[in-house]
Amino acid sequence: MANAVTITAQAGLAEVYREVASATGSTVVLVRGTAQSGKTALLEGVRGRLRADGVALSSDDGQSVTSVADGAAVVVDDAHALTPDRLSALTTLIEHGNAVVVLASEPRPHNRALRALVSTVSARGRIFDLRPLSSAEIITAGRELGIAVSAQLAQTIHDITGGTNNGVLAALDAARADIANADARTVTAAVGRWVASILKSHAPELLSTLALTAVGCGLDPADVAAVAEVDDDRARDLIDRVRACGLVTEPDLLLPIAAEPLRTVSGERKYLAVQQRLFDVQFDAGGLRLHTAMGLAETGLRDARLGAFLRAGAHRSELFSAARMYAAAALAGADRDSMAVRHSVAAVVSGDLTTATSLAEGVLTATDVSTSDLSTAVAVLAGISAYRGVLTRSAELYRWLGPERSGAVSGVAAAVMVAVGDSTAAAAFMAAGAAGPPTDAVAGAAQLGAAMVASISTPGVASAGALGRAATTLTGTDAASFVPGSAASVAVLACLHIGDLTRAQDIVTRAVAADRPGSLTWCHHQLLTAWTAMLAGDDQGAHAIVDTIDADGLGPRNALFANAIRVGLARRAGDHGGLSAAWGSAVRMLHDVSPDLFMLLPLGELWLGGIRLGESGTIAHVIDEAAQVLRNLGEPALWSNTFHWYGVQAAILAAEPTDMLPHAEALKAAAATGDSYAAALAGAGGAWLRVLQDRPDAVEVQQFANTLGRIGLSWDGARLASEAALRVSDTAQATALLQVARGLRQDTRKPVTAGEAAPRAVGAALTDREVEVADLLVLGLTYREMGARLFISAKTVEHHVARIRRRLSAGSRSEMLSLLRAMGYGKTDEVLAR
The missing domain is CATH 1.10.10.10 (Winged helix-like DNA-binding domain superfamily/Winged helix DNA-binding domain)
Incomplete structure (x- = not known):
């Protein structure tokens, strides 16, 4: 049995000829590959080398293969195009002759005579299968042509050509012709022309069969026979030819760049007629699949049955994949208004906020809309506004809807109202009650609203626990798409606000595991994971997460979070350059967002970063707005404690002890109600104040530095201890405080x-x-x-x-x-x- 070798045409000549030249007596080599894979050029190279070595070429076309002299060579291109008699003669020559035989052929598994020839070659010689070029090999090919091809351009060429040898060469030739302006547009246009030239040489039957690959239906002989109106044998031959044409990938999918040229060469009317026949055949037989139906609609087929089929499929599918189905159903002719609400929800989940906004706004302005659809459309728009960092806009939408029409989203509306500081409106939405069946979505939204309302007056630990339960109930439901960030993110933020890093990490880990990578919630959960890591002292882990998130795909809220993390990391590391860069990026986001409870952490980090850079005035008005939100809610301990601790730190950084007093007083007032987190912060703030006044109490500092470490503020605790060590007069006390600082810093590292x-x-x-x-x-x-x-x-x-x-x-x-x-x-x- 022959050894089968996989090569590229670019590097194959030397290897093929080495096989020919090294053998004695009868030598058989088959070069196998699709059209445009470089077989002909490779065989021309073999012919040239044989002639140069004085080897007689008995036949170049396979017609005289029965009388080849010993030691002569037969080189035959396109063996798949030979008649059965000629293929049989070649097979006989290989079995009984004493010649060098070099063949090139497309794979045609349904051609019996060719299959027999390949079997004989496999037993007596060697087969070289030509494979597509990789991106790295495209770079090498460009270098051999005198072109410096960038990795990005090489990947573009690979994507549009599938790595097909001749397509790659067409792209490289275009790049070489205008090397100064060679870019994706240049090579794409050149490959498009190359594709069109190939298609023009194909017969109508082949074009019709090729059109089936444009919709991803697969190549079934029965479908091909019905669509191309040929018998079964001819259908199988057409399938072989299409798969070997060089424009179709292995799963029988047309290269995307060939779609428009195929329509043009075929003619629009005939192209759509082929798609219509395919739809009729598969729909009538009950074999139509959803992905084929989407392909048919997206190629322009209009049929009421197709639209209904896609709409029904979208209703049954998970939301992430349903968005494309709804869009395809609308293209096919389904009534857009009847599925606008569901389509808008699916569009949000898939990240297509533009489509979701357009559809939901259409529902708001339509007449004869049910209360349920209206409340869902408002929730979609409110969720998008929240993602964009303008929760005040979300609140406006819910106020327009009103408690009486909020139905299943009343709990989400209440949560939004609390977050923007409107406790009265929040109470009204909660009083309205959640209408609808007791699904997880309805129950979870109600729990979320209740927990947020309770967070205004109940201890932080209890509120964080209730928010965590709401997040668990809402995970995986449609309503999760409408919550600012996500229900899990609200619960994580609550845990961070009370210093419970362990629970925060547990919740966000489960949320990330349930996310679809790259989704809107996935990005936000990744950022919260980084924030938790930063507070835990794992700066390297936090950096790794933030640096792997695509900044271009972040909305304003997430972008602000990401830059606030960078500000926090740079501030802790004493990296002035990194701090300045991250601060500059964050400031640009400040004009696009509105302060709310869920933005307090990033605003706090930016507050301190601004002071460190001498830019406190830039963010002062935003900090004042955030403070007003807290005052409107009566300074709820869960949300205000951390904000006031940032205020304490701001006063320390600015060397303005008097600015610390209002924040310290607020923490003391919260501590007086029995809030242990506030008590810890208030005590630490008092210790800081005495350090700044040059009357540090070493015992007190040590106590509260360790306390800060226990509530997730080890970096702050270490800084308090080290600063106090510089101001105490007793060497032993200074050393002890520095040991505390060292211990706290070590505790935050792996x-x-x-x-x-x-x-x-x-x-x-x-x-x-x-x-x-x-x-x-x-x-x-x-x-x-x-x-x-x-x-x-x-x-x-x-x-x-x-x-x-x-x-x-x-x-x-x-x-x-x-x-x-x-x-x-x-x-x-x-x-x-x-």
Whole structure:
């Protein structure tokens, strides 16, 4: 049995000819590939080399193969086009002759004579199957033609040609002809012309069969026979020819770039007539599949039966895939108004907000619309507004709808009203009650509304628990698409606002697992995962998540979250450049969003980032609006505690102790009601105030620094301890406080894995070079002196110091030095010993 080898035409000549030249006596080689795969060019190369080596070519067309002299060569292209008699003669020659036989053929599995020839070659020679070119091979081919093809352009060429050899060459030739302007448009136009030239050479029967591949119906002999009006044998031959034409991928799908040229060459009327016959055949036989029906509608077939079939299929399908079916049903002629509401919901789930908005707004302005459809359309528009960061617009929509018409979405409406600070409207929507069957969607929406209303007055832990239960009920329901972010995101935010990072991570992990990757909720849940990681001190994990999310696909709310995370990470790392860049991107988003309860965390990070950059005035009005939302709700502890803690931190960063007082007072008032989270923050705020007033209490600072660590604010606690260490006069107390800071920073990092040396420094371990720099830095050497000692430049020393400061999350140079001293760096004996 022959060895079957897979090659490309671009690299195949040397390998094929090596097989021909190395054999003695009878040699048989078959080069097999689709049309346009480069077989003819490869055989021309073989002929040229045989002639150059003095080998006689007995026949080039396969007609005289019965009388080939020993040692001569027979080279036959397009063996699939030979008559059965000629194929039989070639088979006899291979079995009994003593010649070199090189053949090229398309795969034609239904051609009996060709199948017998291939079987003989397989037993006596070698078969080379030509495969498409990969993107990397397209780059190489371009280089051989003198063209520098970028990875992006190579991928474009691969996508539009399927890697077919001659299509790739057409694209590269176009690029070479206008190398200065070679881009996706240039090569796409060239490949389109190449496709059209191929199609013009095909017979009408083949074009009709090829048209079936444009709708993804597969190539069934019975369908082909009925559509092309041929017998079964001819139908199987047409299927072979279509699959081998070089324009169809393995699952019998037409290359997208060939769709329009095929319509043009076939003629619009005939093209649609073929599709109509296909639909009639499959619909009447009960074998029509949904994806074929969508393809038929999207190619322009209009038939009431097709529209009804697609609408029914969309009703049965999951929402993510139903959106395309509804659109196809409308194209086929189904009544758009009758499915507008359901289509708008499906469009939201699939991420097509433009279509969803258009459909839902149409429902709002239509006459004779049921209350249920009206409330759903409002919920769709309100959910889109929430995604875009304008929850005030969502509230306006629900106010227009009114409690009496809110029905199943009354709970979602109530949640939105609480989030924008309108507790009166929220109570009215909850009083209206949730109408409709007791489905998970209705029940979960009611739970969400009740939990949000309760969060105004009940302790944070209880409210977070209720919101978590609502999120569990709503997961996987249609109503989940209308909640700002998602019900899970609301629950996660509540957990973050009370410092329960463990529960937040648990909820968001389950939410991500239930998401469809790339969906709107998936992006938001990923960002909340990153936020939780940042608070837990896993800066690397948070960076990894944010950096993998496509920024272009984020709406304003998610974009603001993403940039706020970058601001927070840069601030904690002391990365001024990164902070400035992230702040600049975030500020552009501020004009597109409205403050609400669900935006308090990102606004808090931007507040601190703005102060660090001296840009506090840019965000001041937004912070005032957020504060007003909280005042309108009576300063609910669950949502306001974290906001006021950001206020405390803002006053510290701005070195304005008096600005801390209103926030500290608000935290004290919440603590007086028994809120333990507020009590912790209030105590820590008081300790900070005394540190700023240069009268730190080391015992108090240590207590509240550790408390902050326990409630998910380890970075803040470490900063409190390290700042106090700089201001206490007693060396022992300073050392103890620095040890607290070090412990809190270490607690927020991942543990050292087996085989790693335990880090001597807080946070990530310093490199060997950074250890040397740290020791000399603590001893007081200048950058120039350290550089001379370590045989590096002063500038390089400066870079090492900057990295050390970021690793320690030190807010200042003096803090960095204090931390390094407390961790044992700069001991003279050890440094001199090295």
